[in-house]
Amino acid sequence: MTTSRRLKQIHLAAHFPGVNNTTVWSDPQSGSHIEFESFVRLAKTAERAKFDFFFLAEGLRLREQAGRIYDLDVVGRPDTFSVLAALAAVTEHLGLTGTINSTFNEPYEVARQFASLDHLSGGRAGWNVVTSWDAFTGENFRRGGFLPEDQRYARAKAFLHTAQELFDSWRGGELVADKESGVFVADAAAGEFAHRDAHFDITGRFTVPRAPQGRPVILQAGDSEEGREFAAATADAIFSRHGTLEAGQEFYADVKGRLARYGRARDDLKVLPAATFVLADTDAEARERAADVRRLQVSGQTAIRFAEQLWNRDLSAYDPDGPLPEIDPLPGENTIAQGRASVRMYRDPVGTARQWRELAEARGLSLREVIIEVTGRQTFIGSPATVAERIDHLVQHDASDGFILVPHVTPGGLDEFADTVVPLLQERGVFRTEYSGPTLRDHLGLSTPRPGTLRAPAAS
Amino acid sequence: MAKGDAGMASAPGIHLAVALEGAGWHSAAWREPRARPGDLFTAGYWTDLVTEAERGLLDFVTIEDSLGVRSSHEPGAEFRADRVPGRLDAVLVASRVAPRTDHIGLVPTGIVTHTEPFHLSKAIATLDYVSRGRGGWRAQVARRPADAAHFGRRDPGVLASEDLLAEAGDYIEVVRRLWDSWEDDAEIRDVATGRFIDRDKLHYIDFAGEWFSVKGPSITPRPPQGQPLVTVLAHAAPAYRLAQRSADVVFVTPRDAGDARAIERELRPEGEGGPRVFADLVVFLGDTAAEAARRRDRLDERAGEDYSSDALVFTGTAGELADLVLEWAEAGLSGFRLRPAALPDDLETITRRLVPELQLRGVFRTDYAERSLRERLGLARPTNRYAEV
CATH class of the missing domain: 3.20.20.30 (Luciferase-like domain)
Structure with a gap:
């Protein structure tokens, strides 16, 4: 070389x-x-x-x-x-x-x-x-x-x-x-x-x-x-x-x-x-595998819990394969999740929820698919x-x-x-x-x- | 070796442990011809010692620790150029040795007075995992003001008081509750519901005492033995109470067989239940009684003082020690924790002379049979205090 x-x-x-x-x-x-x-x-x-x-x-x-x-x-x-x-x-x-x-x-x-x-x-x-x-x-x-x-x-x-x-x-x-x-x-x-x-x-x-x-x-x-x-x-x-x-x-x-x-x-x-x-x-196979792994990493239940961390409220009534919640996140101190560093990343929950809805709409994604998309790939x-x-x-x-x-x-x-x-x-x-x-x-x-x-x- | 097999499923007769301390319990031990003072701070040194103890089929080793220099028996003693100046953390030494051994129990000292029960609990639980069920802990208080000054957080007044023992009782309680804070079958990996654990099988311990409160649960699942072996050294009534309440094994310091009998009765008035009682003995061994005495004299001369100890000091042959062990065992003791005056000499005499002698007399195992340390001592794996029956 x-x-x-x-x-x-x-x-x-x-x-x-x-x-x-x-x-x-x-x-x-x-x-x-x-x-x-x-x-x-x-x-x-x-x-x-x-x-x-x-x-x-x-x-x-x-x-x-x-x-x-x-x-x-x-x-x-x-x-x-x-x-x-x-x-x-x-x-x-x-x-x-x-x-x-x-x-x-x-x-x-x-x-x-x-x-x-x-x-x-x-x-x-x-x-x-x-x-x-x-x-x-x-x-x-x-x-x-x-x-x-x-x-x-x-x-x-x-x-x-x-x-x-x-x-x-x-x-x-x-x-x-x-x-x-x-x-x-x-x-x-x-x-x-x-x-x-x-x-x-x-x-x-x-x-x-x-x-x-x-x-x-x-x-x-x-x-x-x-x-x-x-x-x-x-x-x-x-x-x-x-x-x-x-x-x-x-x-x-x-x-x-x-x-x-x-x-x-x-x-x-x-x-x-x-x-x-x-x-x-091959790269194509790896991409397929990666998508499979993401689905395993974000089960329906996990997707709901992640959404709750942003919304700062109970979302257990929502269907992970349905749309994102139409209600807005609860403002103020995040009280739903404890012992997690990541919740502090959401500095503007209402704005982030709006971005997620735009993403869901543009690509026709379910709640779970949005979470798969927006959390660590x-x-x-x-x-x-x-x-x-x-x-x-x-x-x-x-x-x-x-x-x-x-x-x-x-x-x-x-x-x-x-x-x-x-x-x-x-x-x-x-x-x-x-x-x-x-x-x-x-x-x-x-x-x-x-x-x-x-x-x-x-x-x- | 049928003799002694009757009764408990565990090993016949007598239990033997060795207390490992630096170059040995005598302060001049490091100057003995076979001592390895330059290796005291290496993994190889400790692995060799514990491997030797395992070759002798001993029940377990304890590893001494302290949070300050103990260069002399006098409190506040100053620097001495002729003393071993420190030590490695005993829990880490035990963990380091664990994968290199297969059977022997590993019981490091962990100081309670200045440390966090939450950390200690998971450290011993993890020792139990890395040793596959051979972990234990010797709980010790730290009374020396010099040790407290290394932390700068305790009122020196409390150090001399009996509060320290009461606090140790609370500490052991917290450690034990944390070990139980996960039920054995808490991990379920239920793909259908997406749940890794059944959280109803994890428990807050909600301990609130005079000195601290701890919420729980532990971050570490219940260790293989359920409750790793808890041991304490006790010299008198207040510490006996602690041992009765909290320990699986108590090390005591009788002066003779009668004293051993009295202490055993005080600790186990019902004869059953209560902690296993082990007598501590410092041992200077030799092929002849005269040689053992010469070794002791040589060590004392180098130290510039006569050796003294909280435990009885035995000087003699392995055969004579076997006689003493049998006599005291008759008094009701479960076992002995021998403190070798010098390493590796007195350890090797224990494993290569004393053990065969006891085997000949039919009172010591000829092979390791049990998997866990608790089992070896005839202690059941405890049910979880939080589990619903």
């Missing part, structure tokens, strides 16, 4: 299918979402395909709609730390990352858990810092829902910074463990810390020596102005929802453009949109060659640095991608054929942070 500039290397991650309607549990191939075998299967597929990392999301209260537990999607998840630690035993290279909330935890405990995970995995830990704050989730915690929404990023920043200080409280090399002289620790200050800000006032000694990666890889998912700034200041990778060329390029340029302000290089933050995929031998649809080309195109044209792939079937949903698309990406010379090092930082091309190089979080 002769190209004037070096091709960008693609980063890929495997997202364990989540508790939303993207995950098709009615598929005959669909296995357990909680038995360990399912996690092992996906992680081993990802490692066989030389993926950068495995990712597990978290939600700390079961979702509800109209005051009852939401029962149409997969329900139930494991504990993030326990599963990632167990997966470290059955994989050798794969990064092991998960979401851990910064509101319903304390920095000392989380820092200890991530530093432990990094040791136990030989340097493969990654932390997606999320900032949910709602009182609904807070009801499960002794600390309660104490945080006003406008403080969630302030606390998240303080939380992460405090955790980083704890990671850095060991600089590395303090453990001598010399049996003869009897000196185990060379430095009396090892692990000492004292942190005080508006959120945390803690002092003492951190009890986990410096981890293989120094600090775990930090992931961030916020798309708001504050979220982007937080990521630019502190994250190693940012998730996004911008999977198309134009939207992706805009997001990519925006967040990469923020890095210099924090003394960081463009490569210090990877942009990794979440993406779904449907493969088949698959990112990559096509033959392996088409999908490989598309992924490579998006990365080489700076719409992303790679993708977090979300299979729609657990646990085998990544197998086809691993077997057919990955070899094509490798042939193109844009995806690794062997891991270059043992740590997640190695896979992502990130340097190992030196202790004492933390910058104070910007005041907010």
Whole structure:
């Protein structure tokens, strides 16, 4: 291959299918979402395909709609730390990352858990810092829902910074463990810390020596102005929802453009949109399959529940195969759905309902068909060659640095991608054929942070 | 090995657990010739130890934990260059070891005083999933002000009070309710109605106590054992009450057989029901009693102080330890949790000398028979407190 500039290397991650309607549990191939075998299967597929990392999301209260537990999607998840630690035993290279909330935890405990995970995995830990704050989730915690929404990023920043200080409280090399002289620790200050800000006032000694990666890889998912700034200041990778060329390029340029302000290089933050995929031998077959998958993802019952989230009222009397409701959404605070981030996307419910009706009218769509149309379509649809080309195109044209792939079937949903698309990406010379090092930082091309190089979080 | 097979379907006779702590329970253990102090923070070290315990057919291992440095027995003790300076999170260590073992129970310590019962409940439930029914938890309070300062949220006054134990009782109650908050058959995958779960089989726990309230249900379905094994270490009456109310297994610290009998009667006045009682013993073992004593002296000399413990310290041969174990078992104890003074030496003497000795005497299993940890201890899989009969 002769190209004037070096091709960008693609980063890929495997997202364990989540508790939303993207995950098709009615598929005959669909296995357990909680038995360990399912996690092992996906992680081993990802490692066989030389993926950068495995990712597990978290939600700390079961979702509800109209005051009852939401029962149409997969329900139930494991504990993030326990599963990632167990997966470290059955994989050798794969990064092991998960979401851990910064509101319903304390920095000392989380820092200890991530530093432990990094040791136990030989340097493969990654932390997606999320900032949910709602009182609904807070009801499960002794600390309660104490945080006003406008403080969630302030606390998240303080939380992460405090955790980083704890990671850095060991600089590395303090453990001598010399049996003869009897000196185990060379430095009396090892692990000492004292942190005080508006959120945390803690002092003492951190009890986990410096981890293989120094600090775990930090992931961030916020798309708001504050979220982007937080990521630019502190994250190693940012998730996004911008999977198309134009939207992706805009997001990519925006967040990469923020890095210099924090003394960081463009490569210090990877942009990794979440993406779904449907493969088949030909593009036409893949499109057919994709339409089938969408119908499985949006059952009639699911369509009604989705419409209720916009309408903010009970629509159970409506027929999913009939027209959209003629009544308008209830204005004001959305009270029907809880424990879901997506409802906040509907900033103008009446306007959105009008758009949906126009769409239904123009194309003769039923309520269910409208929901299929307007809620998340698959990112990559096509033959392996088409999908490989598309992924490579998006990365080489700076719409992303790679993708977090979300299979729609657990646990085998990544197998086809691993077997057919990955070899094509490798042939193109844009995806690794062997891991270059043992740590997640190695896979992502990130340097190992030196202790004492933390910058104070910007005041907010 | 017919002897002892009568009665319970579980293993004959005596239950044996080992308490894993850093390089061993003696503070100078890391300086022993076979110690691996440079590996204490690696997965391989812990996997090797638990694999050795499994080779010895032990019931379970416990893994010690604390939220601060415990470099000395004195409260507020300062930095010591000659002590192991920290540890990995015990629940993560247990989870990391689980896929590499097949039979042995895994019982990490989880501190209650500064942590969230919701998180701990799902962490132990998940340990039970990744170990396929071998998970447990040793609940422990944290009284040290230095640990509290790592969190900055507790009034130091509460740390010394009996409130801490009462709070631990509430904490265990919440953890147990959360394990039951999903009925076993809650997942239905009913394509006709589009429902993944029968939400009538998920339950709010609605716990409201003096120290916290928790709504539920858990985000994690009911674990394989239903209720993973809950254990506590108890030295005196207030903690005995907690153990009676909340634990499946209680570790106690008798000084002799008579003391063991008295403690067992206090904990299980009816003889039936109540927690299984295990005696804790720190063990310094050797081929001869003299060699065991020499090992202990050597360790004490290096530490610069005589070893002392809340539990009885046994120094002698595996045969002598077997004698003691049988004598105390006669007093009514279910089992023993041995704390090896130095690793791997005392662990290997347990698995390679003590266990064969007990097998010869017909009081210890010669193979693993049961699938779950509860089963091994003769504990039924509990019915769900929320299920309608």
